[in-house]
Amino acid sequence: MLTRRDAISQIALMLGGAITAPTLMAMEAKHSGKAALADTFSLSETQRKIVAAVAEHIIPKTSTPGAIEAGVPAFIELMLNDCYKLPEQRSFLKGVSDLDKAGFLSQNASGQVAMLKLVESNTKELMNSYRVRLQKVGDNVDKETLEGNTGVPFWRLIKELTLLGYFTSEKGVTSSFEYVTVPGKFEPTKLKPGQKAYQY
Numbered sequence: 001m002l003t004r005r006d007a008i009s010q011i012a013l014m015l016g017g018a019i020t021a022p023t024l025m026a027m028e029a030k031h032s033g034k035a036a037l038a039d040t041f042s043l044s045e046t047q048r049k050i051v052a053a054v055a056e057h058i059i060p061k062t063s064t065p066g067a068i069e070a071g072v073p074a075f076i077e078l079m080l081n082d083c084y085k086l087p088e089q090r091s092f093l094k095g096v097s098d099l100d101k102a103g104f105l106s107q108n109a110s111g112q113v114a115m116l117k118l119v120e121s122n123t124k125e126l127m128n129s130y131r132v133r134l135q136k137v138g139d140n141v142d143k144e145t146l147e148g149n150t151g152v153p154f155w156r157l158i159k160e161l162t163l164l165g166y167f168t169s170e171k172g173v174t175s176s177f178e179y180v181t182v183p184g185k186f187e188p189t190k191l192k193p194g195q196k197a198y199q200y
Contacts, residue, residue, distance in 0.1 A: 041081040041089045047096045050104055051076055051158070057109075057116060058162045064175035067162055075165035076158065087151030095119070095154020116155075123155040 043051065055067035055076065067073070080089055104115055166172040178196050191197070 041077070041084070041093075043077055043096070046100060046105070047093075048073060048077070050096050050099050053105065053112060054099070054116065054158055055162045055165075057113060058159060059166050059172075065171045067166055070166050070169040070171040072162055072165035072169070075169070076161045079161055079164070080157075088157060089151075091151030092154050092157050095158070098154075119155045123153045126153050127156060 052068050052073040055072045059067040061069060080092055099115065102115060104112060107115065176196060
């Protein structure tokens, strides 16, 4: 059976094949039970609303549950508190604070999306300064990671954590994949239009 840790390790594929080094280390820290060496991280109620709104824009509710319904905002805060180090915590808080100062919550949905597209555009330029290298994650497994001199930018962090939280939640997995407990012998199947992919 696919474990939550296995599912988390496969999320890198959804992020374009490269995952930031702090996120990879955070996943390992959570698995090993080691606490991150950082200050206690917490969000205000307004900041929680911003995080929830951003996560819901990344994975909105459609015919499947959205990020909020899957419990992603609480997952993001938990991971940042338990597993991330101070540079990423500061970067995340700065990003949330910048959205708060720009009046993110007072905007309608299209206005919020426009603000997030600007943040995303600025983040792409910033991420060009990051280096890609291979990080060992198992005996015979290497994963591409992104490393920079400063904390990972807010947009990259919240996007990674939203995907991690959603696709490792029960609602996210069951609504996105068909679960087959014993796949048996290889039998190629043709998916019907709109049919969900299989998850073994």
